Amino acid sequence: MDSYINDDESITYEYELQKDPTNLLTWTRYLDHVKNLKKKNTLELLCFLYERCCYQFPASHDVWNEYLTLRVSLIRTCNPVLYSEEFDKVNKLFEKCLYLCYEHVDIWIQYLKFLTLQSDLKSLRVAFNNSLCSLPLESHAMVWTIMIDYIRDNLLRDAVYGDEDDDELESIMYNALTGEKSGQKTAKDVDYWSSHLLLRYIPVCPNEELEDIINLIFMTKDYSGLIPIYEEYLIKSSKFALKNSSMYEVYANYLTLLEHSGTPNKYEDVLTTCIREFPEQRSELILKLVKYNLKNANLAQAR
Numbered sequence: 001m002d003s004y005i006n007d008d009e010s011i012t013y014e015y016e017l018q019k020d021p022t023n024l025l026t027w028t029r030y031l032d033h034v035k036n037l038k039k040k041n042t043l044e045l046l047c048f049l050y051e052r053c054c055y056q057f058p059a060s061h062d063v064w065n066e067y068l069t070l071r072v073s074l075i076r077t078c079n080p081v082l083y084s085e086e087f088d089k090v091n092k093l094f095e096k097c098l099y100l101c102y103e104h105v106d107i108w109i110q111y112l113k114f115l116t117l118q119s120d121l122k123s124l125r126v127a128f129n130n131s132l133c134s135l136p137l138e139s140h141a142m143v144w145t146i147m148i149d150y151i152r153d154n155l156l157r158d159a160v161y162g163d164e165d166d167d168e169l170e171s172i173m174y175n176a177l178t179g180e181k182s183g184q185k186t187a188k189d190v191d192y193w194s195s196h197l198l199l200r201y202i203p204v205c206p207n208e209e210l211e212d213i214i215n216l217i218f219m220t221k222d223y224s225g226l227i228p229i230y231e232e233y234l235i236k237s238s239k240f241a242l243k244n245s246s247m248y249e250v251y252a253n254y255l256t257l258l259e260h261s262g263t264p265n266k267y268e269d270v271l272t273t274c275i276r277e278f279p280e281q282r283s284e285l286i287l288k289l290v291k292y293n294l295k296n297a298n299l300a301q302a303r
Helices: 008-019 024-035 042-056 061-075 084-100 105-118 121-134 137-155 169-178 192-204 207-220 223-235 247-261 264-277 279-295
Strands: none
Touching: 008 024, 024 042, 024 061, 042 061, 061 084, 061 105, 084 105, 084 121, 105 121, 105 137, 121 137, 121 192, 137 192, 137 207, 192 207, 192 223, 207 223, 223 247, 247 264, 247 279, 264 279
């Protein structure tokens, strides 16, 4: 402690706190004084002082918010792998703060954003679930926004929208002749973490965001999980108005979902419906059916 506190004004504040440690005004003035010091160990002294202040006022939102903002700013640009211990220390501070300040949405938002810097998906999911349990319903939209933006801008940043298995005809023919089938996506190809959260968001998603969220789920390649959503919100519902896609594009994506789900009878029924509803796309739809049969080694039907 002597190495931190060695100027006369700091010593004066220390004496005042010895007399009345519950005087928040004294703590605030002391913190302001330390912030203006021009010494090598100012940051260490400031953190040391915030630690004591948070201990004295464990439920003070303002004190915690200031301290957490400081700690995050010190390591925001650091590599979370190389400095994992420092990130863990700040994570524990957030958890300690939220044990009592769990109703403050700004602290939860700050914590979730900090976890996105670390790309620790398990901790991020746990913190997000805890935030939904702790915060009132009117604050849920703010924490959902952080998760949706993180999925869109980071996890699905390089994902391709649409069916990326647009193989050359020679490759399809080779698979058909050799008896190899184009099966469903393997678990390693599917982003189940993002898909699970996005599917949870669908029931509470505003109508104006629904189309974009469904497109994001499509990009996760969780085709089996998306089929019921397509059927409920896009295929069977007449209430939902498309903004960026045509109805034919919706059905084309629906066919992609069915193709990867291993339901040939349903695929053929839906494709027949598409030919009837979109006669101008007849040639493209027939080509889809031919490729589908070739991929599944159904040479007789492909003819």
